[in-house]
Amino acid sequence: LAEPIQQLTSNNQGRSSREHVPFTLLAHKEKCGEVLFEKRHYEKGHWACITMREDTYEQSICYGFMRIMRYICQQNSLDDYLGMTLPIVTVVRTDENHSVISHDVTVAYYLPAEHQAQPPQPHDSDIIVEVWPASVVYTRIIASFAVFPVAFTGPTNEVTIIDQINAMAELLDSPGVCVNDSFIVAGYTNPAHSHRQNEIWFLERR
Template identity: 25%
Template sequence: MLKAIGQTLFSSGLQHPKFTPQESKGDYEVRTYHATNWVSTAVPGMEQDTALSTGFRRLFKYIQGTNEKKSKVEMTAPVSCMIDPGAGPACESTFTVSFYIPEEHQADPPKPSDSEVFIENRKELTVFVRTYGGYANSENSQEEILKLMESLKKDGMKFKESPYYRAGYDSPFKLTNRRNEVWLIKDEE
């Protein structure tokens, strides 16, 4: 428990999903993430930050032992949130909050006990990534996704406008040198 809290507070030494860097442009990079298992929960709602908080709490319970094996699972980074916007301005969006499952559990992740939590097998995925600092919230994440779209359009890159991802690497208690990202999926067509 103390180790998990320490890792959550200081975000150092956390395992990350493996990816192959493709290229780096001025304000974004291209990465291909390998196929991996993540533990996820979908939260419908209107407010991104509230949904992220709800999803994080569900997943934190899972890594603390709310799973069929009652086993503790190491905290990892990033915490990703796939945002699938609703059809209109007053429609609910779906926010899928996810933790990468550490290497030692990749082959056989503990099954969640909570019916709202599931194991997600992510296929290989190529994304455009824009990194930014500070404390992420729905407003600055939206600004960063728009900047990324603008850069990709300028460079003639093909991408899917939705869903898109927001990824955070740091605990709320880390005050400086914070790392956040937004990801857009490369359109392979």
């Protein structure tokens, strides 16, 4: 697990070996010269997913992340290291009032471009390779000049996720265009890192 975890933890080294999930920037909203959020289009692609049901969100993402890492490193049908992509995402589900997070948390990894056509199959039967349809997302960011266009840093737990969801909802001109009970936390650093780089994604209704 050392290589992908080092890539996720390092601030400078190994960045060239990190493949980012491709997207097209459709629009952004600014206020006083600061970018409040972006609207992006992500193409259809294969993702390796595992759904965890631990006592806390933190436990679910950490355990799920480690099992996904094992798949990336060697526990796959190629018995080889697949390559790191960013972000690693978690799908969280809430009630309609955005006050409670479900214990079911899905951790997902985007397959590198070279494996999209023929995704290696996981040895872990709980990891499922799925085709996610093309999607439009709205994501909250700090500033346009940030190294990572992220919404927030630091630990993620039930409280911070709910706070970030509600903060993003207030920024949207028409929040009704987005799915109201399912959101994505996109992580650009190791979930165990003390200064994580994260985004909140709202999914546009199809």
